[in-house]
Amino acid sequence: MFQADRILESITMVITRILLKLIIHMLILTMLVSCLEPAPVKEVPADGAANSLNDDTTSDSSSGGSSNDSTSSTAGSDPLVEFQWHLDNTGTNPIIDADDGNTFNGVAGEDLNIKELYDSGAKGEGVTVAVVDDGLEVVHPDLNANINQSLSYNYLNGSTNPSPAQNNGHGTACAGIIAARDSNDEGIRGISPRSTLVGYNLIAGYQSSRAFDAMTRNKNTVQVSNNSWGPADGYGTFTDADSVWAAGIKDGTSTGRNGKGIVYVWAAGNGGNLADISNYDGFASQEGVIAVAAIGNTGSFASYSEYGSNIWLAAPSMGDNGEGIVTTDLRGNSKGYNTSSDGSGDFSNRNYTNSFNGTSAATPMVSGVAALMLEANPLLSYRDVKAILAKTARKNDPTNINWDTNSAGNDYNYNYGFGAVDAQRAVSASVSWSLLPSQKIESWPTSGVQSVGTVIDDAGTLVSSNINISGSAISSIEFIEVELNMEHNDWGNIEVILERNGSTTTSSILAVAHPCINSSLSAIIDCTKSNDTFTFGVAKHFEEDPDATWTLKVRDAEAANDIDNSDPTDGEAGTLVSWRMKIYGH
């Protein structure tokens, strides 16, 4: 009997253990499933008005929170906003939500000048911004409410879900800078936190035809196109723009937004430490794009940021002190920039990162400001937006030696373009702005090209050629393209300068003598080119009168610079065949 009881007791215990284990496993499984299950994707209409401020208020009150409850978030807050120095650089912003002993090294006021604008209610409502990138995580809790998934596109699988399949968090980081939702008790706040985001994952699988598509998709709905990408940096090579992509830009600026033109914002490039300059980048040198350089939280250029006469303006990013931009990151511990393996120095909430950087981060700053400008005045054309940004930019780093004033009185700096973007001034000017008259485009010389045919010798003799412009129908230049036709085995030896000669001379450096770098970025090589032409983009002559004598100065400057640290003359002579100017203006 006793034996039978023991056996029964043992069987009961085994069954109980099994049942307990089953229950525990079920619980674990349920938790895992709930973790893996994506949050429901909300599709918002193109006007981005699906969630109003009232929705946030309701959701806060339903959570039982109270403004007097110090343990819960303040109603409608953005808990990490104080870390976003680009919105309000106090000079004492915290860097990280854990005390790691590091202190902020920024300078108060070196930000977008956006605080009062936000307080006045400017949030980018009704403006759609396309993030053309490696993807966009549509379920991110700080982005989801602003994403219009039905207008998004995935080039790899043809769906409308651009969420990255791999560990590609770049587009999601750019999107957060532009339009992370405000007042939702989640992380951060975008520059235009109520604008609508669409994602096109073009760079996950670039093709010319897709590039055309990404530049023109939903072209009457998309008002701003953010492009924190381009050809590979650091090699110093002269990279022509993809002609099919360029045709997409032309189509978008001429017919997009029902003729007002999509505002394309473009990264200037990150090869500044490797003698690469933005002028050699055919994508960032188009008339239809706004090329953006990077400045750190002290207001000085980041040394990786490429300079050039095509740069339109500068915007905040990580500078040389290593203090980066706070933005959205792919959710979870193992994806994106802030991961469990290398997340030291970053937020404990791994849906965000404080380390975003490059001209990649500077570009969406300008996209966000452009969205605020278009909210303030939807009638602005892409040319108006460019002009306002130039006219309202702040002269940052005023003692930098590259500040110059063109003959129209505009300050320009190869590192910063017309200066640091100023949201408050740009939006204010947008409201009262007189729209620019129709654009005129002229090619000079009118006969076709200015033939030269002069040898560019190895000793550094200057070759100069003039184009005399008179009777131009343009009185105010918006942008210049200079097409150079040159036969030379090493384009890196050549210095190219464009001058407008008048009572004062405006000089634009288009190319400097520089070495090119091999594919592994480990040695210096000649800068060969796949053809004999290259088109430079020139912003510096903004608002000048084209009627003048324009001089192109070309010389082999290797002798002066001894680029490859060997024989200063390398026996490589060439010929300046011809050149011409294409002037955009009104």
Added chain:
Amino acid sequence: MAIKKFRLVILLVGSLIFDSYALEQLDVQESGKMIKLYPLENEIMIYSQTGEPPQRIRTNTRNTRRISPGDKVSEIFSESPQGSGRLRSLPGGVIVSFTEGVDPESWAVQNNLSLEKKLKPGVYLISSPSGRASLAKANEIAELDGVETVEPNWWTNVESKSGTPKGRLPASLEKSLQNYFQR
């Protein structure tokens, strides 16, 4: 067995490409200009048809990715003989703009070609095989009546602009590079 078959395909493709591009210069017509391209040795691009990003792989290593049925394969071309700077390859497709008055659909039927996608009025992506075959197709189409411009549908190595370029120059060179322009 299946794995062996794929390895064989890779070896065959690899050996064909290896033989064909050592120091070769390829002249290609683009936007009315002749450009020079240089096929990279031992490297190909695979374009998956199942939604995966294109993959650049080396053909002379053991860990080569399998080429699945339906994948497209192309050589990779550099714009410099040293293999630096902009890279290109040919995932397939030719972009054609038509002269005014041409009906693209009847033109395609007449020339036994397939319109894959309309990019804008008068500009279409036309189907073609990947790799050099698409160059050949582009040249073929350029000779046809009713065509204004023809471009291969290039893949190029664009990249996001966060972080500094990968790789490291010797410190002495890096320092000297910054001296070419006083910033």
